Amino acid sequence: MKIAIIVPMDVEAEYYKNNFHSDKKEMFGSTVFEHFSINNNDVYLGLSGIGKVQAAMNLASLLTAVKIDCIFMTGSAGSMDKDVHKEDVILVDEFAYHDAHNANAGDYVEGQIPGQPARFKLESAQRNDFIKYLNENSIDYRRGLVVTGDSFISSEETKKQIKANFPDALGVEMEGAAFAQVAYQFNVPLIAMRAISDNADDDSGEVFDVFVKRVGAKAAKLISNYLEKMN
Template identity: 65%
Template sequence: MKIALIVPMPEEAEFYYQHFHNRKEEMFGCTKFEHFSVNENEIYLGLSGIGKVNAAMNLTSLLAKVDIDLIIMTGSAGSLKPEIKKKDVIVVDSFAYHDAHNTVAGDYVEGQIPREPARFNLQSKERKQFISFLKAKKVAYKEGLVVTGDSFIASEAAKAEIEANFPEAVGVEMEGASFAQVAYHFKKPLIALRAISDNGDEDANESFEEFVKEAGQKAADLIISYLKQ
């Protein structure tokens, strides 16, 4: 299997280098990917960069050149629900853009890009297999809609606006919907794993800096264990 494993930041990628060896650097577009072989799987590990354009550009650069079988996206997110706490793991079941407001442009809903799906649904047999793995390992996780935008959410006002438009959303971050949109058009399954690093409020920046490595480590440990089984 050819698997794209993409994280936004170097702090999150460094955990994988401790487990994957004999890597070969390859450039796709302007993005460097590390190419590994793990249990007869070919792993392409790359940084998406931060934000929607970087995420879409860099994933597209890879998919245009390599016939990837599965995309795995990891990283961190802010919580939008009081029951979703720091260090919780979310296995995303759908994405939308919280900064896409196109309801006056036609028969669209909040979070929908015109002529694109209302929600990017991630249900697939690959995702079901990953869920089964988590259950077998007795790993606690949450599921739900996560919303994406180009702003780091760090105020109660910004958080309240998102919650009003997406009352069902459990988390907020900056890349996921772009990954999902690209995966949708390339017809590739996507497993999206987000570890909660902050609450999306005024303490978000301090919390993010404190927890991003811990959140990245938690996600990496799960993915590495899954790939090695």
């Protein structure tokens, strides 16, 4: 299989780079993808960059050039739920844009881009296999909605506004829905994991740098172990 692993920042890619030998490097979009092998799978590791445009551009550039069979997206998120805590792992069921407000432009709901689904649901046989792996190995994780926007959420007031529109949201971040939209258009399965680095509140800026590397390594280790064991 050809598998893409994409993370927003270099600190979140360190685990892969330290544990797997890169055969070659190729430029797609504005980012360099390192190409290596895990358990006879061709793996392309790249940085999405931060924000929706960077994420969409770099993933679309890769998918246009390479026939990718499955995408793993990892990274960090801020918690949007009182029962979701720092270092918790969210296996994303669906993404939506928290900064898309088009209800007055037609028959659209909050978070929906015209012409696109209201929410991007991540359903595939590949994802089901990964869920089976998590369950068989007694790995703790949460499942649910994660919302995406182009701003780092670091105030309780903003968090409450988002939560009012998406009361079922577990996390908030800056790339996921853009990834999901591109994967949907290219019809490529997407498996997305976000590990909580902060509470998306007034203290987020102070704790993000402390936790982002730690949670990035946690998510990377899970995916790497899975790829090493998959048939």
